[in-house]
Amino acid sequence: MLRYEWLSGLILLLVFWTLSLVPGRASAEPLTPWEKARAETFAKLGEVPKPDAPTKIGTVLVTLSNPFWVSMKEGYENAAREFGVTIDVQAAPQENSVANQLNILENMVAKDYDALCAHTITAQNLIPAFVKAARKGIPVVSDNRVDLPAAREAGADPITLGLVDFYGQGRLGAEYIARALSEQGGGKVAIIEGLPGAPQSEARTRGAKDAFAAFPDVEMVSSQPGNWDRAKAFSVTQNLIQAHPDLAGIQCANDIMALAAVEAIEAAGKSGRIMVVGIDLIPQGKEAIREGRLAGSVAFSPFVIGETVARAAIAAAQGLKIPGDLEVVSVLATKDNIDQLADWK
Amino acid sequence: MQDAQAGFVKRVGRLNRHQRMGLLAFLAGLAILFSLLSPHFPRWENLSNVLLQSAVQIVVAVGMTLVVAARGIDLSVGGVMALSGIVTAGLMKAQWAWGLALLAGLASGAAMGALNGMGVALLGIHPFIVTLGTAGIFRAVALIATNARPIYGFPLCFRALGSGHWGPLPSSALIALAASGFGAVVIAWTRFGTNARAVGDHPEAAYRLGVPVERTRIGIYTLCSTFAALGGIIVTARLNTAEAIAGMGIELEAIAAVVMGGTSFAGGEASVLGTLLGALIIGTLANGLTIINVPTYYQQLVIGVVFMAAVLADRLRRRSQHNDLFET
Numbered sequence: 001m002l003r004y005e006w007l008s009g010l011i012l013l014l015v016f017w018t019l020s021l022v023p024g025r026a027s028a029e030p031l032t033p034w035e036k037a038r039a040e041t042f043a044k045l046g047e048v049p050k051p052d053a054p055t056k057i058g059t060v061l062v063t064l065s066n067p068f069w070v071s072m073k074e075g076y077e078n079a080a081r082e083f084g085v086t087i088d089v090q091a092a093p094q095e096n097s098v099a100n101q102l103n104i105l106e107n108m109v110a111k112d113y114d115a116l117c118a119h120t121i122t123a124q125n126l127i128p129a130f131v132k133a134a135r136k137g138i139p140v141v142s143d144n145r146v147d148l149p150a151a152r153e154a155g156a157d158p159i160t161l162g163l164v165d166f167y168g169q170g171r172l173g174a175e176y177i178a179r180a181l182s183e184q185g186g187g188k189v190a191i192i193e194g195l196p197g198a199p200q201s202e203a204r205t206r207g208a209k210d211a212f213a214a215f216p217d218v219e220m221v222s223s224q225p226g227n228w229d230r231a232k233a234f235s236v237t238q239n240l241i242q243a244h245p246d247l248a249g250i251q252c253a254n255d256i257m258a259l260a261a262v263e264a265i266e267a268a269g270k271s272g273r274i275m276v277v278g279i280d281l282i283p284q285g286k287e288a289i290r291e292g293r294l295a296g297s298v299a300f301s302p303f304v305i306g307e308t309v310a311r312a313a314i315a316a317a318q319g320l321k322i323p324g325d326l327e328v329v330s331v332l333a334t335k336d337n338i339d340q341l342a343d344w345k
Numbered sequence: 346m347q348d349a350q351a352g353f354v355k356r357v358g359r360l361n362r363h364q365r366m367g368l369l370a371f372l373a374g375l376a377i378l379f380s381l382l383s384p385h386f387p388r389w390e391n392l393s394n395v396l397l398q399s400a401v402q403i404v405v406a407v408g409m410t411l412v413v414a415a416r417g418i419d420l421s422v423g424g425v426m427a428l429s430g431i432v433t434a435g436l437m438k439a440q441w442a443w444g445l446a447l448l449a450g451l452a453s454g455a456a457m458g459a460l461n462g463m464g465v466a467l468l469g470i471h472p473f474i475v476t477l478g479t480a481g482i483f484r485a486v487a488l489i490a491t492n493a494r495p496i497y498g499f500p501l502c503f504r505a506l507g508s509g510h511w512g513p514l515p516s517s518a519l520i521a522l523a524a525s526g527f528g529a530v531v532i533a534w535t536r537f538g539t540n541a542r543a544v545g546d547h548p549e550a551a552y553r554l555g556v557p558v559e560r561t562r563i564g565i566y567t568l569c570s571t572f573a574a575l576g577g578i579i580v581t582a583r584l585n586t587a588e589a590i591a592g593m594g595i596e597l598e599a600i601a602a603v604v605m606g607g608t609s610f611a612g613g614e615a616s617v618l619g620t621l622l623g624a625l626i627i628g629t630l631a632n633g634l635t636i637i638n639v640p641t642y643y644q645q646l647v648i649g650v651v652f653m654a655a656v657l658a659d660r661l662r663r664r665s666q667h668n669d670l671f672e673t
Contacts, residue, residue, distance in 0.1 A: 064640070093641045096590050099580060100641075103398045107635040110391040111383075124497050124586050128508045150498065150585070197495040197588065225493055 033337075034344045037329040038304045044326050048311045049318065050083050057313045058113040060105045061091040062121055066228070066256055067282040068302050071345050072119070075306020083314055088113075095228040096195060098125040105129035109138065114317035116140045117309045118158070123147035123199050130156030139316035141309055145199035161312060162327045163305060166200040169298045170207025170251065172332050173277040176296055177249040178215040180275060186217025187248030190240050192226040192233055192261060194253040201225075201253050204279065208251040221247070226257040233257035237264035241274075249275040255285040255297055262293050281333050281344055289338045296334040303345040304328055364607045364662055368622040371655075372629065379633035386636050389513065396518035397508075397583075399628030401426075401576045403521040403621055405595055406602035407528040408572025410620045413603055414532055415565045416545035416612025417472040421461060422599060424483030425570045426577030426592030429454040431487050433578055434496040434587030443503040447578055454574020455567050457483055462563030472566075480596070487589035495588035499581070507583025517579050524575060529617035531568070541565045545612025601648075602627060605655040609663075626651070 031039070059076055061069045073089050080087040090108065092101040098121050105118055109132045116138055120126045124147055133140045134156045143163040151158055174191075181187040191208045194201030205223060212220045221244050226233035233252065237260065240247055252258035258278025265274050271293070278285055281299035288294035305328055312322045333341050379386040405422050412419045433450030437443055457479070464475035509516040532538040540561045543551035552558050576595070581587045604610075605626060606619025627648060634644045 064642075088638050090635060090638070091641060093645065096593075098584060098586070098588075099401075099591075102584065103394075103631065104635055104641075106394050106398070107391065107632055110388065110394055111385045111636060122495065122586065124495075125584050127585065128583060131508075154585075196493040 458570025462566030
């Protein structure tokens with residue numbers, strides 16, 4: 001009789017195990033912040049029909065040496081799978097390879113893609129390629145970093161999606177630092193910018209400066225370019241710590257530089273005494289926030305941007321209109337909410 | 346004296362025709378390979394892009410060839426490109442006519458080259474060291490003058506130099522070809538060019554033959570930097586932006602083209618045609634690899650491998666003629 005009990009127990013176990021393999025949500029689990037942000041962004045774009053004819057899209061990113069752009073590439077690849085189109089993704093070797101990026105896009109224009117996506121390094125460097133694409137009637141989807149008046153004057157007409165509120169990001173991160181410091185009586189802060197002249201760098205810096213200016217007991221002592229580069233940001237931070245030993249907070253224009261700043265702070269033996277906030281929430285940044293080394297990062301999903309721009313390009317290739325003021329959602333990631341952002345990419 | 350100098354011309358400065366044919370064949374082979382791999386490559390639109398994208402490299406590499414012929418090297422061409430582009434841009438922003446601004450930009454390049462030449466000729470410091478130092482100085486002056494921010498927005502006529510077309514050919518390609526022709530004529534058929542090659546081949550013998558060694562050296566570096574300035578102006582016109590980070594790494598690309606072209610670093614000989622072919626090979630590789638969708642970091646690997654192969658082929662050719670690549 002005992003044998004039969006063991007057997008029935010085993011069978012019950014097997015049945016439950018099989019049931020658990022059934023895909024889909026058995027109960028209404030809440031969407032993670034990432035899934036919510038993704039769904040919201042797609043809703044703004046509207047329904048994009050799957051193309052009937054084989055469609056080829058070309059994309060040029062900035063550089064794959066920054067995980068931010070690698071994540072965006074994955075977003076593009078995901079969209080390609082979902083919609084059954086071919087998306088060729090290329091990138092320049094470095095963050096500042098302006099001529100190289102132009103060469104790549106020009107070569108892509110010559111390949112007769114149905115639509116092109118371009119994430120420009122500076123406001124101007126891809127305009128000659130946009131002009132060539134316009135002459136051939138190839139729609140180009142880019143973002144609002146492009147100098148649209150200059151592009152139109154040269155004869156190009158790229159579709160510029162709003163995509164990211166860079167000013168708002170700089171402001172969001174800096175306000176977090178300023179508020180935290182203000183509660184403790186104020187303090188000195190600094191800004192590490194990106195590549196001077198690059199639109200997102202300029203906008204984020206302005207946002208940070210405005211945010212700091214709004215708090216009278218917070219004094220901004222320095223704003224220096226870090227060129228999106230680890231080594232540069234490391235030495236800039238070292239110099240800042242030397243020049244201002246009572247520095248209490250640094251707003252960095254991206255995570256790569258923020259992480260380098262954190263390294264410099266730890267190397268100087270000042271860990272925990274200077275708040276550092278970055279932007280991008282790259283995987284390394286997530287780790288650093290969890291470990292308490294990085295105070296926060298303004299997250300906006302490069303994966304979702306990739307998918308969104310890809311969808312916009314697929315729509316444009318089919319001749320559909322695209323809303324220009326499309327913006328992806330940004331979220332401030334800190335120690336408090338980092339666990340909910342595990343799937344943020 | 347005249348006979349000795351005439352003998353110099355004949356003996357020095359005729360690179361092996363076979364070597365240049367080899368480069369041409371390799372270029373043609375590459376073009377055929379890419380055409381087979383992608384139907385987009387052989388179209389005129391794309392080939393025109395190759396010329397457009399190689400133009401700056403060609404101009405700078407031709408200048409480098411002249412200096413190498415004189416047994417020198419110029420590592421400061423990137424800084425010269427950036428600074429002369431900024432000079433031109435700044436003057437245009439100050440309402441100068443673009444033609445005058447352009448000439449001023451070239452003159453600034455010449456001045457920088459003269460500095461290099463004087464360091465080498467008058468102070469007697471090795472050109473590698475002089476130009477390494479001035480590379481940093483010129484780049485720093487460019488950064489300081491612009492506060493690291495780019496200058497942009499130039500008149501259409503100026504921009505046409507970089508992105509315009511003359512008939513079917515891109516303007517920048519025409520400028521590059523004209524500059525190559527000019528460089529070839531100077532090095533092969535002018536007294537100055539002959540003197541430069543003589544200095545490169547055997548400075549002491551040249552001195553004893555009455556060649557003005559110091560003046561020639563200053564002159565050749567001035568010429569090289571003027572070419573680099575022209576390159577900087579083309580880049581500024583093409584991107585409609587002048588920035589302090591322009592031309593980073595161009596010195597290595599130029600040297601690669603010179604080496605592939607077969608000009609020896611021991612000095613004394615020069616093949617502008619070889620350099621032109623070398624630069625076109627590199628430009629074709631970069632373009633073709635993008636067309637067949639190879640990621641950028643693989644491109645650098647391929648170009649590096651091709652470069653080593655070309656150097657090896659050149660060395661084997663020379664060895665078969667009982668010449669060593671770096672004879673002193």
